[in-house]
Amino acid sequence: MRKIKQREIVVDLPPGKSAFLWGPRKTGKTYWLRQTFSDNLIIDLLKSDVFAEYASRPALLRERYADYKKIILIDEIQMVPGLLNEVHWLIEHKRLSFLMTGSSARKLRRKHANLLGGRAWSYTMCPLIFLETEGFDLERIMVSGLIPPHFLADEPIQDLRAYIGDYLKEEIASEALIQNIPAFAEFLRVAALTSGELLNYTNVARETGVSAKVVRGYFQILEDTLLGFRLAPWRKTRTRRLIETEKFYLFDIGVVNYLARRHPSVNTPEFGKSFEQYLLHEIRAYKSYRNPELEIHYWRTSTGLEVDFLLGDLNVAIEVKGAQRVHEGDMRGLIALMDEHKVRRSLIVSLEKEPRKIHPSIMILPWQVFLEQLWSGDLGV
Numbered sequence: 001m002r003k004i005k006q007r008e009i010v011v012d013l014p015p016g017k018s019a020f021l022w023g024p025r026k027t028g029k030t031y032w033l034r035q036t037f038s039d040n041l042i043i044d045l046l047k048s049d050v051f052a053e054y055a056s057r058p059a060l061l062r063e064r065y066a067d068y069k070k071i072i073l074i075d076e077i078q079m080v081p082g083l084l085n086e087v088h089w090l091i092e093h094k095r096l097s098f099l100m101t102g103s104s105a106r107k108l109r110r111k112h113a114n115l116l117g118g119r120a121w122s123y124t125m126c127p128l129i130f131l132e133t134e135g136f137d138l139e140r141i142m143v144s145g146l147i148p149p150h151f152l153a154d155e156p157i158q159d160l161r162a163y164i165g166d167y168l169k170e171e172i173a174s175e176a177l178i179q180n181i182p183a184f185a186e187f188l189r190v191a192a193l194t195s196g197e198l199l200n201y202t203n204v205a206r207e208t209g210v211s212a213k214v215v216r217g218y219f220q221i222l223e224d225t226l227l228g229f230r231l232a233p234w235r236k237t238r239t240r241r242l243i244e245t246e247k248f249y250l251f252d253i254g255v256v257n258y259l260a261r262r263h264p265s266v267n268t269p270e271f272g273k274s275f276e277q278y279l280l281h282e283i284r285a286y287k288s289y290r291n292p293e294l295e296i297h298y299w300r301t302s303t304g305l306e307v308d309f310l311l312g313d314l315n316v317a318i319e320v321k322g323a324q325r326v327h328e329g330d331m332r333g334l335i336a337l338m339d340e341h342k343v344r345r346s347l348i349v350s351l352e353k354e355p356r357k358i359h360p361s362i363m364i365l366p367w368q369v370f371l372e373q374l375w376s377g378d379l380g381v
Contacts, residue, residue: 002135016095023125058082145254192259272322
């Protein structure tokens with residue numbers, strides 16, 4: 001049976017300190033907020049009456065709660081950007097603490113809202129990770145993804161369809177960010193098909209039917225609404241010519257495969273690609289929750305040799321193989337990287353059942369063991 005356990009994110013605010021908690025829609029921010037800070041005041045701007053009150057008079061925040069002693073929680077702060085001026089004043093003059101959630105900083109920036117000028121820390125809630133779940137089925141999550149209600153759903157496709165529709169309606173159309181909704185919907189499909197590949201605006205534009213300039217703006221919308229992110233290449237080299245183009249990923253593997261109309265199963269190329277993206281999701285969640293300074297890159301030469309992920313300053317190099325048996329040819333990228341750089345630890349993460357050494361400097365780890373080492377801090381990053 002599928003269940004969600006305690007979330008791994010930790011927000012510990014000292015007196016007088018405030019924070020933003022960002023995250024894509026439905027990643028569980030509101031539920032976590034209510035569970036973790038159940039004895040604190042919550043201003044839920046998704047409630048129409050609460051929204052109407054504060055939208056018409058943001059000063060109510062100051063008038064009502066200037067002497068409040070606990071953390072004030074404001075859910076979906078981007079819905080009433082004017083509240084941030086009151087938050088700013090209360091932080092400066094009353095040393096109050098706030099924890100504010102939102103799914104889009106874009107709305108705040110577009111309305112020139114007060115983002116508190118460094119007075120608030122920033123956290124990001126990701127979709128679920130392996131450690132936060134029970135009943136985790138690797139092949140199933142390639143379809144459902146790890147947004148909490150989708151992970152729990154018996155029919156995740158219906159939920160995914162509604163999620164994409166709500167995103168287009170509420171985040172895109174209602175904000176008048178674009179004029180051509182059908183073109184943007186087609187762009188989402190192409191972005192999913194190319195998720196994890198080298199970013200090529202011209203090719204995506206050709207498939208979408210709009211200009212490369214428009215496509216650049218579309219990718220920026222995905223980043224601003226936290227539905228996508230870039231992975232930069234490792235650019236330090238001594239002799240080899242490296243690829244210097246970024247890759248772009250959508251944030252949840254279920255959303256990727258729904259938009260791309262894929263149902264990957266084990267031992268297919270689609271599964272291998274999805275498996276790689278899932279592990280990157282876990283690594284990025286670890287960065288968000290445990291090690292915000294962690295650098296994540298990929299390495300690729302102009303001749304096509306590639307290592308999927310480099311963590312830190314060559315602390316760990318990771319090649320991902322969505323197969324039940326790793327072969328010697330799967331080491332080519334790692335060996336080429338180690339020929340040029342000193343890598344502290346080189347790993348192939350796969351579906352094999354037991355760890356084994358395939359090379360004096362390369363270890364094969366089952367994906368569960370890799371995740372245990374990552375989240376326990378034993379990976380070396």
